[in-house]
Amino acid sequence: MRLHRRDHWAALLVLVPTVAVAGLFLFGFALWSGWISLTSSTLLPRYDFVGWLQYQRLFAMARWLTAYRNLLVFGVLFIGFSLGLGLLLAILLDRKIRGEGILRTIYLYPMAVSFVVTGTAWRWILDPSLGLQETARGLGWASFSFDWLSDPDRSLYTLVIAGVWQSAGLAMALFLAGLRGIDGEIVKAARIDGAPVWKIYAFILIPLLKPAFATAGILLSVTVIRSFDLVVVLTGGGPGFSSDLPSRFMVEMAFRRDQLGLGAASAMVILATFIAVITPFLYAGRQRAR
Amino acid sequence: MKSILWAALALFCLAGTAGAQTPPTAEVLHWWTAGGEAKALRVIADRFQAEGGRWIDNPVAGGGGDAARTVAKTRLVGGKPPTMMQWHLGLSLKQLAEEGLLGDVDEVAKEGGWDAALPALIADNARYKGHYVAIPVGIHGENWLWTNPKVLADAGVSVPKTWAEFDAAAAKLKAAGVIPLALGGQGWQQVIVFNAVVLGTQGPGFYRKALVDLDAKALGGPEMVAVFEQLARIKGFIDPGATNRDWNEATQLVIKGRAAMQLMGDWTKGEFAAAGLQPEKDYGCDASPGAGQAYLVAADALAVPKLSDPAQRRGQLLMAKIAMDPKVQRDFSLAKGSVPARRDVPADGFDACSLKAMEKVRNSPDILPALGSSMGVGAAEAGAITDAVAQFFASSMSPTQGARTLRDAIDAIR
Numbered sequence: 001m002r003l004h005r006r007d008h009w010a011a012l013l014v015l016v017p018t019v020a021v022a023g024l025f026l027f028g029f030a031l032w033s034g035w036i037s038l039t040s041s042t043l044l045p046r047y048d049f050v051g052w053l054q055y056q057r058l059f060a061m062a063r064w065l066t067a068y069r070n071l072l073v074f075g076v077l078f079i080g081f082s083l084g085l086g087l088l089l090a091i092l093l094d095r096k097i098r099g100e101g102i103l104r105t106i107y108l109y110p111m112a113v114s115f116v117v118t119g120t121a122w123r124w125i126l127d128p129s130l131g132l133q134e135t136a137r138g139l140g141w142a143s144f145s146f147d148w149l150s151d152p153d154r155s156l157y158t159l160v161i162a163g164v165w166q167s168a169g170l171a172m173a174l175f176l177a178g179l180r181g182i183d184g185e186i187v188k189a190a191r192i193d194g195a196p197v198w199k200i201y202a203f204i205l206i207p208l209l210k211p212a213f214a215t216a217g218i219l220l221s222v223t224v225i226r227s228f229d230l231v232v233v234l235t236g237g238g239p240g241f242s243s244d245l246p247s248r249f250m251v252e253m254a255f256r257r258d259q260l261g262l263g264a265a266s267a268m269v270i271l272a273t274f275i276a277v278i279t280p281f282l283y284a285g286r287q288r289a290r
Numbered sequence: 291m292k293s294i295l296w297a298a299l300a301l302f303c304l305a306g307t308a309g310a311q312t313p314p315t316a317e318v319l320h321w322w323t324a325g326g327e328a329k330a331l332r333v334i335a336d337r338f339q340a341e342g343g344r345w346i347d348n349p350v351a352g353g354g355g356d357a358a359r360t361v362a363k364t365r366l367v368g369g370k371p372p373t374m375m376q377w378h379l380g381l382s383l384k385q386l387a388e389e390g391l392l393g394d395v396d397e398v399a400k401e402g403g404w405d406a407a408l409p410a411l412i413a414d415n416a417r418y419k420g421h422y423v424a425i426p427v428g429i430h431g432e433n434w435l436w437t438n439p440k441v442l443a444d445a446g447v448s449v450p451k452t453w454a455e456f457d458a459a460a461a462k463l464k465a466a467g468v469i470p471l472a473l474g475g476q477g478w479q480q481v482i483v484f485n486a487v488v489l490g491t492q493g494p495g496f497y498r499k500a501l502v503d504l505d506a507k508a509l510g511g512p513e514m515v516a517v518f519e520q521l522a523r524i525k526g527f528i529d530p531g532a533t534n535r536d537w538n539e540a541t542q543l544v545i546k547g548r549a550a551m552q553l554m555g556d557w558t559k560g561e562f563a564a565a566g567l568q569p570e571k572d573y574g575c576d577a578s579p580g581a582g583q584a585y586l587v588a589a590d591a592l593a594v595p596k597l598s599d600p601a602q603r604r605g606q607l608l609m610a611k612i613a614m615d616p617k618v619q620r621d622f623s624l625a626k627g628s629v630p631a632r633r634d635v636p637a638d639g640f641d642a643c644s645l646k647a648m649e650k651v652r653n654s655p656d657i658l659p660a661l662g663s664s665m666g667v668g669a670a671e672a673g674a675i676t677d678a679v680a681q682f683f684a685s686s687m688s689p690t691q692g693a694r695t696l697r698d699a700i701d702a703i704r
């Protein structure tokens with residue numbers, strides 16, 4: 001069906017506000033942040049030009065380097081474990097077990113909770129003087145020790161645990177939908193050829209799940225970038241700043257420590273990293289569409 | 291919908307014609323939204339309205355004032371300032387003044403004798419080039435040692451007056467099976483302990499040199515190493531559950547008797563009061579070990595933006611008069627748990643802890659800025675010091691390395 005000329009104009013007119021708002025608030029302000037990151041702004045924006053000074057200061061700060069490295073470690077572990085666990089759960093549920101409906105709901109349930117709630121609950125569970133450790137010791141296992149939350153070398157992994165607990169269900173749902181969408185005839189044909197179950201999954205079904213992997217990957221990467229609330233509630237970036245993440249660093253510098261220029265510089269590095277990570281996924285999606 | 295539009299239009303016309311008769315108007319931007327704080331501001335607002343002013347309340351909650359400050363900055367820069375806004379005294383206030391964004395209330399200040407009534411530190415930080423650009427309302431103190439007297443008595447120790455006494459008492463408490471010091475492992479809480487140790491072991495003169503003047507020699511010198519040695523001992527007196535614990539959760543440990551002491555600002559009193567406890571009977575409030583009469587303070591204040599609207603300008607002047615009125619200052623501080631900024635406010639009605647604080651504010655020669663108060667160093671420097679202290683608490687670095695980390699953190703920011 002072809003659009004009438006009038007409808008065409010009407011459609012454009014309706015789109016204008018959205019495009020204008022998105023253009024201003026996403027690209028306009030991103031550009032403005034980029035500009036601020038090249039100035040010496042402190043409490044208030046100041047429009048002088050100091051070149052890459054803020055970036056030099058940024059990468060000389062131990063706290064930023066820790067936060068940035070944490071982003072990469074957290075990102076890889078969180079996405080890896082969420083995908084792995086999600087896939088495993090999806091495959092197990094796909095075996096047509098009894099009570100699938102209930103199990104699926106249970107696994108997906110953490111998604112309904114915000115990161116603030118997840119973080120608070122896990123902070124209590126992992127608190128060595130209240131939670132898991134104390135309970136196990138109370139039951140008589142006196143030597144049991146699980147104090148990752150107060151261990152600066154391991155506190156980052158508590159974020160991974162809580163994050164995976166929350167997000168594995170999402171990956172599972174996507175994979176399960178993917179598995180259900182695969183033509184049953186393929187599996188039947190493989191069975192007739194005598195292929196064992198694990199081979200059917202490893203060489204036939206999982207490769208067919210590529211689109212589900214791409215979707216889950218993008219959604220989880222977004223979660224990594226905006227995991228600000230989880231850090232704030234669960235570890236507060238600590239002990240020290242051992243589990244700090246760039247998003248928290250940025251808010252702290254720009255709004256609490258009157259270092260607008262430095263905060264903007266860190267925001268630009270986060271943006272660049274995100275673009276670098278997300279581009280391959282988008283590119284892959286485009287290739288497939290062709 | 292339509293009727294609302296008409297009403298708005300009518301109001302607009304009315305406002306236009308009323309002109310000269312508009313009452314003094316104050317749109318007040320603040321983050322005093324929690325129970326006691328909100329009640330305290332109500333004291334000023336009620337009086338303002340009683341004297342014929344029009345009060346427009348504009349609370350912006352969130353992030354411990356971060357959200358409100360961001361809104362305030364945006365409006366100042368955008369040329370649409372509020373009539374009054376909550377702000378910290380000190381460097382960030384002076385930065386706003388330097389940009390020409392603030393007006394003054396000098397005529398009221400002269401008439402009310404502010405110079406004589408305020409402690410020097412507070413007056414100096416409320417002025418820019420001799421002009422009062424902010425109204426100091428109340429003073430909060432940071433270096434308090436809160437104790438559970440029953441827990442102390444059971445372990446056979448008294449409230450420590452020096453850090454050596456603290457170590458001895460803490461060792462006994464630990465042996466008795468209680469947490470000697472309740473601490474939340476958040477940077478700003480750890481830095482309160484750090485400040486108390488700097489003040490208590492090296493004295494007010496060194497505190498000023500290191501944490502106000504940021505003297506490089508003081509920051510990396512042997513005195514600072516001694517400070518970190520004391521901090522290292524303190525690390526042995528806190529429990530492993532401290533990570534990211536909120537300050538009031540730590541206070542609860544003291545209230546329930548699981549911990550004996552806490553180093554925290556005077557806002558802690560609210561937590562004890564909410565549990566129905568009486569000061570100097572059910573809980574102790576004393577100066578941090580070794581501090582004596584020295585007092586680390588932060589101020590509650592309202593900044594005066596530069597604006598042209600005559601009604602709002604009259605609102606600013608009326609606000610200045612009211613907020614600095616001795617009776618208003620007394621009621622404000624009673625509600626908020628602070629002490630009045632003015633030194634000539636009658637002391638009746640205040641509890642035992644506040645009386646101790648008032649005694650210091652009035653007579654002590656060592657009223658010093660708390661690190662986070664913005665009256666000593668800027669937010670960037672305070673943040674760098676906080677990071678270094680938090681790093682020391684989180685790692686196993688030696689006191690010498692701790693002092694070096696601190697000096698490097700300050701060097702990096704300069």
